[in-house]
Amino acid sequence: xxxxxxxxxxxxxxxxxxxxxxxxxxxxxxxxxxxxxxxxxxxxxxxxxxxxxxxxxxxxxxxxxxxxxxxxxxxxxxxxxxxxxxxxxxxxxxxxxxxxxxxxxxxxxxxxxxxxxxxxxxxxxxxxxxxxxxxxxxxxxxxxxxxxxxxxxxxxxxxxxxxxxxxxxxxxxxxxxxxxxxxxxxxxxxxxxxxxxxxxxxxxxxxxxxxxxxxxxxxxxxxxxxxxxxxxxxxxxxxxxxxxxxxxxxxxxxxxxxxxxxxxxxxxxxxxxxxxxxxxxxxxxxxxxxxxxxxxxxxxxxxxxxxxxxxxxxxxxxxxxxxxxxxxxxxxxxxxxxxxxxxxxxxxxxxxxxxxxxxxxxxxxxxxxxxxxxxxxxxxxxxxxxxxxxxxxxxxxxxxxxxxxxxxxxxxxxxxxxxxxxxxxxxxxxxxxxxxxxxxxxxxxxxxxxxxxxxxxxxxxxxxxxxxxxxxxxxxxxxxxxxxxxxxxxxxxxxxxxxxxxxxxxxxxxxxxxxxxxxxxxxxxxxxxxxxxxxxxxxxxxxxxxxxxxxxxxxxxxxxxxxxxxxxxxxxxxxxxxxxxxxxxxxxxxxxxxxxxxxxxxx
Numbered sequence: 191x192x193x194x195x196x197x198x199x200x201x202x203x204x205x206x207x208x209x210x211x212x213x214x215x216x217x218x219x220x221x222x223x224x225x226x227x228x229x230x231x232x233x234x235x236x237x238x239x240x241x242x243x244x245x246x247x248x249x250x251x252x253x254x255x256x257x258x259x260x261x262x263x264x265x266x267x268x269x270x271x272x273x274x275x276x277x278x279x280x281x282x283x284x285x286x287x288x289x290x291x292x293x294x295x296x297x298x299x300x301x302x303x304x305x306x307x308x309x310x311x312x313x314x315x316x317x318x319x320x321x322x323x324x325x326x327x328x329x330x331x332x333x334x335x336x337x338x339x340x341x342x343x344x345x346x347x348x349x350x351x352x353x354x355x356x357x358x359x360x361x362x363x364x365x366x367x368x369x370x371x372x373x374x375x376x377x378x379x380x381x382x383x384x385x386x387x388x389x390x391x392x393x394x395x396x397x398x399x400x401x402x403x404x405x406x407x408x409x410x411x412x413x414x415x416x417x418x419x420x421x422x423x424x425x426x427x428x429x430x431x432x433x434x435x436x437x438x439x440x441x442x443x444x445x446x447x448x449x450x451x452x453x454x455x456x457x458x459x460x461x462x463x464x465x466x467x468x469x470x471x472x473x474x475x476x477x478x479x480x481x482x483x484x485x486x487x488x489x490x491x492x493x494x495x496x497x498x499x500x501x502x503x504x505x506x507x508x509x510x511x512x513x514x515x516x517x518x519x520x521x522x523x524x525x526x527x528x529x530x531x532x533x534x535x536x537x538x539x540x541x542x543x544x545x546x547x548x549x550x551x552x553x554x555x556x557x558x559x560x561x562x563x564x565x566x567x568x569x570x571x572x573x574x575x576x577x578x579x580x581x582x583x584x585x586x587x588x589x590x591x592x593x594x595x596x597x598x599x600x601x602x603x604x605x606x607x608x609x610x611x612x613x614x615x616x617x618x619x620x621x622x623x624x625x626x627x628x629x630x631x632x633x634x635x636x637x638x639x640x641x642x643x644x645x646x647x648x649x650x651x652x653x654x655x656x657x658x659x660x661x662x663x664x665x666x667x668x669x670x671x672x673x674x675x676x677x678x679x680x681x682x683x684x685x686x687x688x689x690x691x692x693x694x695x696x697x698x699x700x701x702x703x704x705x706x707x708x709x710x711x712x713x714x715x716x717x718x719x720x721x722x723x724x725x726x727x728x729x730x731x732x733x734x735x736x737x738x739x740x741x742x743x744x745x746x747x748x749x750x751x752x753x754x755x756x757x758x759x760x761x762x763x764x765x766x767x768x769x770x771x772x773x774x775x776x777x778x779x780x781x782x783x784x785x786x787x788x789x790x791x792x793x
Contacts, residue, residue, distance in 0.1 A: 202251035229379030231605030262328035268319035276318035277303025295321035298347035313339030465619030478527030505671035538620035549600035604631030621649035
């Protein structure tokens with residue numbers, strides 16, 4: 191029996207600024223779908239989500255939502271006008287009894303509900319919008335770049351929430367690992383058409399490349415046929431002219447078919463050029479420490495960064511990654527220890543806030559107005575790797591057409607702003623590249639290119655990122671700050687760091703197990719229907735304990751599922767296995783306690 195679609199778009203056409211975004215598009219989302227929405231920056235992913243949510247009306251076509259179903263949409267730039275605090279916004283439209291849901295999401299996503307909207311950062315606003323969506327629990331969740339501005343711990347929390355939900359969801363994200371773990375289908379926007387395949391994101395690139403290969407073969411065959419028919423039209427049309435008119439018309443049809451084939455979007459022509467070599471030693475730090483008030487960010491940290499190293503800085507938001515980076519670059523003083531910078535350093539910085547871009551300036555002025563890129567006496571040229579180049583030609587290398595050159599920066603999407611900032615950085619020669627969250631908003635193809643460029647870059651790279659896949663592909667050292675006052679250096683990327691550190695969850699303390707057993711024994715002895723004060727308190731607390739144990743079991747199961755864990759870290763594997771068994775036992779006892787107490791309270 192066919193299922194009733196949760197959401198259906200039929201024959202959707204939409205045009206912005208004279209350019210069609212979609213024309214005759216059909217789309218279906220089924221109950222329980224877990225879908226990755228992918229496509230190049232500017233292909234219309236966010237616009238399609240707004241059509242799906244009902245916020246944007248199509249020029250033609252229909253949107254049908256299943257009866258009694260609800261859709262929740264988390265946009266990239268949530269509007270919070272009229273709300274005093276982030277909590278007020280997150281609670282809007284909810285019942286007061288739902289506040290615990292917002293609190294729970296706020297704890298997992300790490301934002302303060304009482305933070306005034308006026309002083310909240312863009313990242314905090316996005317986390318509040320995400321908490322609102324999770325608390326609303328609609329039948330269909332539409333999430334536009336939900337992992338932006340989340341640290342890895344918050345991303346892991348969100349992963350677990352989405353893995354356990356029964357709702358359908360559609361995700362736009364640059365985070366490969368996030369998409370690979372959560373999705374079971376693909377919606378791919380390609381040149382105005384939306385294609386669907388019942389594979390998760392891990393199968394997307396193989397499917398895309400296969401379709402492109404078939405397209406190239408078809409185009410090649412058509413070109414050969416047109417060439418052959420065109421030769422005949424020149425050489426053989428004079429004989430039996432009337433009979434051959436059909437063949438001439440067929441040739442015209444072939445040419446129309448060929449011209450209607452939409453060319454695939456070009457790949458950005460980014461290029462990183464290292465300037466003259468730095469000294470072999472780039473940065474050396476000895477026993478450095480930093481404290482702000484009562485908070486000790488790190489202490490006694492030492493590192494030697496050599497030319498060509500790729501070093502990642504990871505950890506929760508607010509633990510001091512950017513501070514440590516600034517100390518290593520000599521921009522901030524350390525409280526203790528010393529930092530020595532190498533010789534001949536040429537530093538280029540990609541900042542997370544995009545502060546180097548003035549939103550009111552045009553793309554043209556953003557490049558020509560940069561003192562380091564300006565060509566004296568040439569208003570339409572800029573210096574790229576020390577050589578003059580026309581500004582429009584350079585913008586085209588980063589996939590901006592000539593019509594966009596005079597557009598204001600504020601009109602760009604997040605991915606386009608990231609590309610423009612990369613254009614400014616890559617025009618200069620450097621030998622020390624500092625990248626603070628460079629992956630935010632970039633599409634898969636641009637991320638792949640950036641990874642290739644970093645692999646070939648002859649200089650040194652310092653990277654702050656929460657993108658686990660990007661870290662694994664690009665770095666050879668990881669500095670982890672975990673909020674405990676320590677900064678620890680590990681060899682390799684994110685997965686290497688995870689395999690070398692101890693499991694995040696330690697085995698249950700004996701007192702915790704004794705508490706569970708003692709409560710169980712007390713319940714067995716007391717068969718009366720009334721509950722004591724202690725038992726009432728226990729009944730109230732058990733759901734939270736059960737939820738925590740379930741979350742810890744899920745984390746341990748994920749940790750133990752790493753394919754190389756047993757061979758590379760047998761002691762950690764054994765410890766984590768024992769911890770899992772203890773938690774499963776504790777969960778079983780806690781659930782039995784809850785059932786007994788619940789039955790007696792109702793009796």
